[in-house]
Amino acid sequence: MGHGRPIATTRSATGIPTARLAIWWVLASEIVIFGGLLSVYLMHRLGHPEWAAAAAHTQTWVGALNTFVLLTSSFTAVLAHQAAEKGDGKKAAKLLGFTILGACTFLVIKSFEWANEISHGYTITANTFWSFYYTAAGLHALHVIAGAIIMGYVAIDAYRGRELHRVEIIGIYWHFVDVVWIFLFPLLYIAK
Amino acid sequence: MSEKNTRSDEHGHDEGHHDVPYFKIYVALIILFLISVAGPEVGEATGLRWITLITAFGIALVKARLVINNFMHLKWEKRLMKWMLTASLIMLGIMMAGVAPDVMNHEGNNWVNLAAQAAVERGLEDDHGEESEVVTVVEAQPVGFSAEASFGMICATCHGAGGLGDGVAGAALDPSPANFTDPVFWETRDRDRVLIAIRDGGVAVGASALMAPWGALYDEEQLGQMADYVMNFRPNQ
Amino acid sequence: MVPDLSWLFPDLVQASTYAHQIDGLIFWVGLLVLVWFLAAEGIFFWLIWKFRAKEGQKSQYLTGKEKHVKRWITIPHGLVLICDIFIVWGSVMVWHNVKQRLPEADTTIRVIGQQWAWTFQHPGADNELDTSDDIFTVDDLHVEVDKVYHFRLESRDVLHSFSVPVFRLKQDAIPGRSITGWFQPTMTGDHLVQCVEICGIGHGVMAARIHIEDANQHAAWMSAASAATTP
Amino acid sequence: MADTLVDVHHDEHHGPSGILKYIWSTDHKMIAMQYMFTGMFMAIIGGYMAYVFRMQLAFPGISVPGFGQVSPGEYNALVTNHGTIMIFWVAMPVLIAAFGNYLIPLMIGADDMVFPKINRLSFQIFLVSALILLASLFVQGGGFGGAWTSYPPLSAMSQYNLTDLGSSLWLLAVALEFIAFLLGGINFITTLMNSRAPGMKAYDIPLVCWMIVIASILFMLSVGPLIAGAAMLFLDQTLGTGFYDPARGGDPILWQHLFWFFGHPEVYVVLLPAIGMTIDVIATFSRKKIFGYKLVLYTAVATGVLSFFVWAHHQFIAGIDPRMANVFTVTTLLISVPIAEMCFVVIATLYGGSIRLKTPMLWALAFMAEFLVGGVTGIFLGASGADIYFHDTYFVLAHFHYTFFPIAIIGTFCGFTYWFPKMFGKMMNDTLGKIHFWGTVIPFNFIFIPLFVLGMGGQHRRIYNYQHFPELAGPEMYLLRQVATIALLVMLAFQLVFFYNCIISWIKGEKAGRNPWEANSLEWTTESPPPHGNWPEGLPNVYRGPYEYGHPDRETDYWPQNEPG
Numbered sequence A: 001m002g003h004g005r006p007i008a009t010t011r012s013a014t015g016i017p018t019a020r021l022a023i024w025w026v027l028a029s030e031i032v033i034f035g036g037l038l039s040v041y042l043m044h045r046l047g048h049p050e051w052a053a054a055a056a057h058t059q060t061w062v063g064a065l066n067t068f069v070l071l072t073s074s075f076t077a078v079l080a081h082q083a084a085e086k087g088d089g090k091k092a093a094k095l096l097g098f099t100i101l102g103a104c105t106f107l108v109i110k111s112f113e114w115a116n117e118i119s120h121g122y123t124i125t126a127n128t129f130w131s132f133y134y135t136a137a138g139l140h141a142l143h144v145i146a147g148a149i150i151m152g153y154v155a156i157d158a159y160r161g162r163e164l165h166r167v168e169i170i171g172i173y174w175h176f177v178d179v180v181w182i183f184l185f186p187l188l189y190i191a192k
Numbered sequence B: 001m002s003e004k005n006t007r008s009d010e011h012g013h014d015e016g017h018h019d020v021p022y023f024k025i026y027v028a029l030i031i032l033f034l035i036s037v038a039g040p041e042v043g044e045a046t047g048l049r050w051i052t053l054i055t056a057f058g059i060a061l062v063k064a065r066l067v068i069n070n071f072m073h074l075k076w077e078k079r080l081m082k083w084m085l086t087a088s089l090i091m092l093g094i095m096m097a098g099v100a101p102d103v104m105n106h107e108g109n110n111w112v113n114l115a116a117q118a119a120v121e122r123g124l125e126d127d128h129g130e131e132s133e134v135v136t137v138v139e140a141q142p143v144g145f146s147a148e149a150s151f152g153m154i155c156a157t158c159h160g161a162g163g164l165g166d167g168v169a170g171a172a173l174d175p176s177p178a179n180f181t182d183p184v185f186w187e188t189r190d191r192d193r194v195l196i197a198i199r200d201g202g203v204a205v206g207a208s209a210l211m212a213p214w215g216a217l218y219d220e221e222q223l224g225q226m227a228d229y230v231m232n233f234r235p236n237q
Numbered sequence C: 001m002v003p004d005l006s007w008l009f010p011d012l013v014q015a016s017t018y019a020h021q022i023d024g025l026i027f028w029v030g031l032l033v034l035v036w037f038l039a040a041e042g043i044f045f046w047l048i049w050k051f052r053a054k055e056g057q058k059s060q061y062l063t064g065k066e067k068h069v070k071r072w073i074t075i076p077h078g079l080v081l082i083c084d085i086f087i088v089w090g091s092v093m094v095w096h097n098v099k100q101r102l103p104e105a106d107t108t109i110r111v112i113g114q115q116w117a118w119t120f121q122h123p124g125a126d127n128e129l130d131t132s133d134d135i136f137t138v139d140d141l142h143v144e145v146d147k148v149y150h151f152r153l154e155s156r157d158v159l160h161s162f163s164v165p166v167f168r169l170k171q172d173a174i175p176g177r178s179i180t181g182w183f184q185p186t187m188t189g190d191h192l193v194q195c196v197e198i199c200g201i202g203h204g205v206m207a208a209r210i211h212i213e214d215a216n217q218h219a220a221w222m223s224a225a226s227a228a229t230t231p
Numbered sequence D: 001m002a003d004t005l006v007d008v009h010h011d012e013h014h015g016p017s018g019i020l021k022y023i024w025s026t027d028h029k030m031i032a033m034q035y036m037f038t039g040m041f042m043a044i045i046g047g048y049m050a051y052v053f054r055m056q057l058a059f060p061g062i063s064v065p066g067f068g069q070v071s072p073g074e075y076n077a078l079v080t081n082h083g084t085i086m087i088f089w090v091a092m093p094v095l096i097a098a099f100g101n102y103l104i105p106l107m108i109g110a111d112d113m114v115f116p117k118i119n120r121l122s123f124q125i126f127l128v129s130a131l132i133l134l135a136s137l138f139v140q141g142g143g144f145g146g147a148w149t150s151y152p153p154l155s156a157m158s159q160y161n162l163t164d165l166g167s168s169l170w171l172l173a174v175a176l177e178f179i180a181f182l183l184g185g186i187n188f189i190t191t192l193m194n195s196r197a198p199g200m201k202a203y204d205i206p207l208v209c210w211m212i213v214i215a216s217i218l219f220m221l222s223v224g225p226l227i228a229g230a231a232m233l234f235l236d237q238t239l240g241t242g243f244y245d246p247a248r249g250g251d252p253i254l255w256q257h258l259f260w261f262f263g264h265p266e267v268y269v270v271l272l273p274a275i276g277m278t279i280d281v282i283a284t285f286s287r288k289k290i291f292g293y294k295l296v297l298y299t300a301v302a303t304g305v306l307s308f309f310v311w312a313h314h315q316f317i318a319g320i321d322p323r324m325a326n327v328f329t330v331t332t333l334l335i336s337v338p339i340a341e342m343c344f345v346v347i348a349t350l351y352g353g354s355i356r357l358k359t360p361m362l363w364a365l366a367f368m369a370e371f372l373v374g375g376v377t378g379i380f381l382g383a384s385g386a387d388i389y390f391h392d393t394y395f396v397l398a399h400f401h402y403t404f405f406p407i408a409i410i411g412t413f414c415g416f417t418y419w420f421p422k423m424f425g426k427m428m429n430d431t432l433g434k435i436h437f438w439g440t441v442i443p444f445n446f447i448f449i450p451l452f453v454l455g456m457g458g459q460h461r462r463i464y465n466y467q468h469f470p471e472l473a474g475p476e477m478y479l480l481r482q483v484a485t486i487a488l489l490v491m492l493a494f495q496l497v498f499f500y501n502c503i504i505s506w507i508k509g510e511k512a513g514r515n516p517w518e519a520n521s522l523e524w525t526t527e528s529p530p531p532h533g534n535w536p537e538g539l540p541n542v543y544r545g546p547y548e549y550g551h552p553d554r555e556t557d558y559w560p561q562n563e564p565g
Helices: A018-047 A051-055 A060-085 A089-119 A128-159 A165-190 B022-046 B049-071 B079-103 B114-128 B147-159 B183-187 B191-200 B220-231 C019-050 C067-100 C215-229 D004-013 D019-023 D028-058 D072-107 D116-136 D164-194 D207-238 D252-285 D293-309 D322-350 D359-382 D384-390 D394-424 D430-456 D475-508
Strands: C107-114 C117-122 C135-138 C140-144 C149-155 C160-164 C169-173 C178-183 C189-195 C207-213
Touching (some): A018 A128, A018 D207, A060 B049, A089 A128, A128 D207, B079 D207, B079 D293, C019 D322, C019 D359, C067 D322, C067 D384, C107 C140, C107 C160, C107 C169, C117 C140, C149 C160, C149 C169, D028 D116, D028 D394, D072 D394, D164 D207, D207 D293, D252 D322, D252 D359, D252 D394, D322 D359, D322 D384, D359 D430, D394 D475, D430 D475
Parallel strands (some): C140 C207
Antiparallel strands (some): C107 C117, C117 C135, C149 C178
8 A cells, every 4th residue: 555564564573583483373273173183083084994994095106206296396495595695685575486386286186186086986075084184185275376477476576686584484374385295195194 | 652651572583593404404304204104114024013103103203292292483483482382282181081981981980881892892803804995874864855754763762663653752741742643633734734844843733842853854845755754654544 | 957948849858879978069169168258248348338439538559569458468369279079079079979980880771862852761671682582662751760871862952951850960962872870769769860961952841750659660560661661 | 654643633534424434434443333333243142142042041932022932943043143243243253343443543653553454354244154054044954053163963963963054154154253353463462572663662552452462372272273174164164074073084073172272261262351451440540550460461472372382172072082181270270360360469469559430440350350250160160070060051151251252242341441531532421330230240140140059050051941850841941931021121121221322322422522531641641532543743752650649759650651751
């Protein structure tokens, strides 16, 4: 609205920049959302040994490929942060572009994987394991999509040398999305 | 932001960058990742299940720690942050501890979760057979609509399977549910009125409010079939 | 020392062995709570009256940091804790007796909730459930006085709650689970059974009756009911 | 904020004009007012629902004026949405969002929230959620009627609840509302942590700000599992998954745990802001320093932490393992210790004061007096043995109305009448205010004391007509129900006095000036109402805590936080 940033935003009584403080709080709330879902899944999984049979139908190598993609995109995100710290907005934008590419790759792989599974009859209503599988991965994928879109905005700004501190903020969020997948991968794919 | 009566707190005064060997950490992450993928193979080959568990979840923890500490720079963050993230994890732990006795266990002090036990048994039996191609698919709603099945599932609770108004739940109702085999009942009814009653509830035709509206559950075609089914109970004049 | 609400609710008798325990617990908790409540409200209103604004009088500057002032908070604080311990002790004792313990049963019945009626499965003459002579009734539960009953609580569709106010008994029925509880009636009579967990639009009609009979009446009912069900 | 000194009164020229100016405003005070009035509008709807079903209960079967005959389905939808609206669309937006938005920046000497646009987004999501909820009442099948706790399988399957669309929309509205408050909460927490005026230390922050922020943290840490649970329930409703369906390996108890893991802290989420406002008002009008500032703060934190350990006392008889009930009885009774201590501190603050019984003070005192009733009756329900009898009776209902009514209604009126001069620049009429006060508080007791008695008599909840329960259909029972209903009608009628008072005071009330109550905290050091940017002459510095009343070294009995020396 043309008022610029309020003075309130520029203060830092804790010594932590406001945006970073806020993103940590966002993550604290995300931890309980994902954590709630995953701990519920874990309880069911431990109570239902027969789910191993359903889990055997997940394709580990697809999950593994996606893990690799996300780890790499996290790596480029942190390099972007490094570049932004040095004030190199163009390089930061380019590296963020790689991260967005990683996000898209992840989603493409995911959609092929899901299409394959659904065509074999493993739909979200097939049994409760599959319900959890699609819900947890779907919630994660929503975060990937949201992260990629926001990252696009940050990258455009960074390319023009504006709001470079946001590169770090979106990076922290992206690493969190990565960490969630780090736990989803063994929970949904490896434990059979 | 021309006027500044506070100390200058622009973002510039941040602690500055950290010298983290990002590439080395990335390589370490990839190696750990490969181990976690290979884990189950080793576990299966040696028959030691705990290897899989350690490579899967132990390594996940290590990887998460590496990312959080070095990529997210939590290592250099103020103590306050670490506390609040820990707090959210502790809250989760409390939740799990309180919920698990009921949800994870299938029996306990004076209760037993028969449905879950049956599900486990069913599933394990399936597993012993040959590679089951498709997991038993249970649809929430019957795929093909059948007026008879719907009547049996929903209406019969009160109206009885034979339409005599003698369903289990109907016994307590006042006024009691309609008896579709009663000629007196049909003196004032026709198919249209039955259809409206099914769709919009008893109130819509000036009858008991305990006859619920079902329009939200079925489409017009299905409602028509239901009405026809009810008409079948009508004794021949 | 048990409260008697019969002057207000003549129907609310204590008809099970643990009814007076629960009432007693409520009574003692009520007594403790009443003392605290009256003390707090009394002091509260007295202070409002005593320290109302008066012309030319300035308020006192008390920080609440001095030890002798803090006592006014710390001592009641400790007393609350002590009262809590008594209440916990009492309620755990009662809870254990009603919900955790299962005394040896004379008879086991099954209680099934569904939208919007109770089905009661009585074991019949052989006193064993799930045999051919079981007697099924809808919305009428027949029990014999002084016998210890176990009930298996189940539900066919949604959550229901089996509540017998005169027994002070209440337990939710959950689809998929079988929950066991017990009661021992101490007097004969006809009483209300309610569903107290919302179960849909017919929740308000889901009432049943419990008929507590002496041995002769119960035997008479059972032979009549068996005769009616045997083809 | 640019050119604050010159431009502050011509703020309208920036940005869009007309009504859009209000809708798209990022000013924290404007957003606070939007929350406040949306909340009050929803309160009117919630009150109307209460009127309809209380009439049905007292005079079953009559055609309720303004509604018509109440069918069982409609009755369930009314009680369900009354509860949902009053907690999620009245108590939360007014106590946390409206007062939090209005007070936090003003009280800590900042010009706005740290993220004004996220703040606006939060309100917009909230508004959408409110509209969805209202829409859910008018879809085919009617509004959701499975109680505000929404236990599956009833809530999960349309063949059981008969409100196919209504229940999904209800759930969607609640989930969106959670997201709105997560966004708002992050804003509150970050603002308080980072944007305090120079010189303001942690213990110089007015308690109401602390309370709102602690409440936001509680909300944030407890709501996560329920958001996940709500997503699962939504999939159960729409796609037909079986998360809560026992026939397919799901578990209905799970929802109860997830719901109450959030639901119990939620009680404290709304309680803490209300108690914070009460404490501020009591300090101002008794001209006293708080009896132990840190004590209040620590007890609030202790209450908040403990509130995560007590949730299953809502489920004692709901089919959880009976052994767990013992654990939760202990923790539940333990939580009475910090809450009692907080009440003691408030009572002790009155000692040695010079109490001015203005309208806001009356509300604050009424909050304490009435909340004590709610507090002590909670002991019966926390004690597992006694709860066997009281569970799901009107005793429970009366108990939580004795906590929620003081919180959401009395607390709101306390804050609203206290800050009205600041919000609108005019004094409220004190006589009308007192008429409204007595006309609300006295009938309130006449509504719920009869319901306590009915609950002891075994009257259970959510029954549209007691005709099928002969023991509960006696004339003395109906007399009690009618007393409650008539008291409600009286109370609702007296709210007209409030609205009249608001309008008449806003139009022709006397000018308030900067500091009509002679209070210390920072919001009273700027104009009434504060302009955009809050302090046109420059943001204040802070030199002391907010409760320095009656200091012996001072001529006057108050000492504003921003006065040097």
